[in-house]
Amino acid sequence: MxxxxxxxxxxxxxxxxxxxxxxxxxxxxxxxxxxxxxxxxxxxxxxxxxxPFCDPHLHLDAALSVGDPRYNMSGTLLEGIQIWGERKPNLTKEIIKKNAIEAIKWEVANGTLKIRTHADVCDPRLLCVEALLEVKEEMKDLVDIQIVAFPQDGIYAYKNGDKLLEEALKMGADVVGGIPHNELTREDGVKDIEYVFELANKYNRLIDVHCDETGDDQSRFVEVMAKLTIDNDMEGLVTASHTTAMHNYNNDYAFKLIGILKRAQMNIITNPFDNSVLQNRTDGYPRRRGHTRVDEMLNRGINVCIGHDSIMDPWYPLGKGSMLQGANLLMHYAHLSGYDQIYELYDMITNYSAKTLGISNEYGIExxxxxxxxxxxxxxxxxxxxxxxxxxxxxxxxxxxxxxxxxxxxxxxxxxxxxxxxxxxx
The missing domain is CATH 2.30.40.10 (Urease, subunit C, domain 1)
Structure with missing residues (x-):
């Protein structure tokens, strides 16, 4: 029976x-x-x-907080970060958990059972980490969750950011995060990535870095990530999220870079909801598209997947936790309407994301x-x-x-x- x-x-x-x-x-x-x-x-x-769908990039600590304490009127990444900074002092564990659990239920109803969420560590209380670790345990019968220790304000741009990042890993965070383009100097950005790899080796963790999430064509930290991935024999274990600056790189450099990413077997996460509204806000017209080079990387064998990123928070005011909606949006603004490309979009919210999460062995209908x-x-x-x-x-x-x-x-x-x-x- x-x-x-x-x-x-x-x-x-x-x-x-x-x-x-x-x-x-x-x-x-x-x-x-x-x-x-x-x-x-x-x-x-x-x-x-x-x-089931996988959501490899989500911010459950900020989910469902849109309008608190105010709305993002400019629609920019920087104003979103400012609003989040204004909200953090008034956060409680109860608020974080309540909103995170509700957002998880939305994602489950839309078919997602595997989630990687970022938890902001730029807070002496490490409240977001503590809250999401509890959520992970309480919701384990419903969904599998990985937690990224994420230095939203920068490892070195925020006082004691390096110590807080390591403490989050000691508390039980599953993945080491970074944000090199948010550091004060190029040198600190490189140092940011180097420290991420140091901690990943020390605590045997995966890596997922918010990298080059800007329209600045001189933001080139993903090449540093690729080199360190190769140097540390971590092929397949390292993820760069966003990489939107790649859209604006000159084509010769981008071609070389994609070859290095392939050699490093790096995973790339594009986030259609946030990237489509936050990036290239200073362009005027003509306005470039705010996403990474999805089609070029897929064509050269890079593992690219789709994250939801935000659900009704300071960076993105809409969303309902649907990965199919994310795939639909990316098809339009990344020019992925070819017959085979549409089917590969489905891979980007299932198999490719499972590979990024490191769960391929137990994932699939077999x-x-x-x-x-x-x-x-x-x-x-x-x-x-x-x-x-x-x-x-x-x-x-x-x-x-x-x-x-x-x-x-x-x-x-x-x-x-x-x-x-x-x-x-x-």
Missing amino acids: FDMIIKNAKLRNAKDLVNIAIKNGLVKAIERNIEGKAIKEIDAMGNLVTP VGKPADMIILNAKDEMDAIRLMSECLYVLRKGKVVSQTKPSISEVIFNGKRENIDFIVER
């Missing part, structure tokens, strides 16, 4: 529908026809069934792996992204943790009602 059988599931890159049997939280069989019964059965009705999966209200990846489809079911270790009833649209014309599902048979 199985605990659950999902019938008529459409797996990625598969022609035939399959049944998926689950027992004790693990996938036990994937076959066209499964002998045996189950306590619970779900008919996927030919809809797409995939591993016999013996944890039964974490989603059933979408879509037949394939293209429609999922186009429609930003609902997750009909979200399963965590073989148990339904979220369920959504899709909306029904009707057109009334000539005295008749017609259901509209926005689907075109291809």
Whole structure:
């Protein structure tokens, strides 16, 4: 007797529908026809069934705080940082946890079960780290969370930032963060990255640095990260988030840099929501696009994935925790509308992100792996992204943790009602 059988599931890159049997939280069989019964059965009705979405870049400590203490009227990264700095002295652990837990539930309802969140360490209390460590423990049955010790104001631009960063790792943060472009000088920016690698080696941690999150074409710290990755034999273990300055680099330098990133096997996270509104605010017109060179890096084999980054905070006032919405947005403003590119966008919120998080071994719908999966209200990846489809079911270790009833649209014309599902048979 199985605990659950999902019938008529459409797996990625598969022609035939399959049944998926689950027992004790693990996938036990994937076959066209499964002998045996189950306590619970779900008919996927030919809809797409995939591993859950991953959100590799989120700021849960700031989530749902938009307008507190004021709105970001300029829409710039710097004003967002100023507002966050004004808010920090009045933060309590209870406020952080309440908003973070609510934002996690939003993401779960939208199919995300793997999250990497940044926790600001530029606070003598280390309140954000303490709060998110508690959230990680309290929500572990619902979602897997990695916490990045993140020096929002700079490791050296903030008094005792280096000591606070190390203390956060001692408290239990999973990943070492940095922000070299926010240091006061180029020299301190390089020192920022060097210290991140020193701590990663000392505490055996992964690395995820906010790097070159600016429109300044002279901000070139990602090359330093790549060199240190190679020097420290940390290929595949290092992530650079944002790298928006790369958009504005001259093409000869960018071509060389991407080759070095490939050699270093670095992971890159682009954040469509924030990058699209925060970057290149000083351009006037014509206005450059505020994102990294996604297509060029993908074409050369770089592991690029998508993060949500902000959900209703000083940097981005909207959002509902939907990775499909992020993929849809990136398709438009990164010029990724080619047929194969749209399908790869789905990889950028699933497999590629799992690789960045270092969880590929336990991720995926395969016999013996944890039964974490989603059933979408879509037949394939293209429609999922186009429609930003609902997750009909979200399963965590073989148990339904979220369920959504899709909306029904009707057109009334000539005295008749017609259901509209926005689907075109291809």
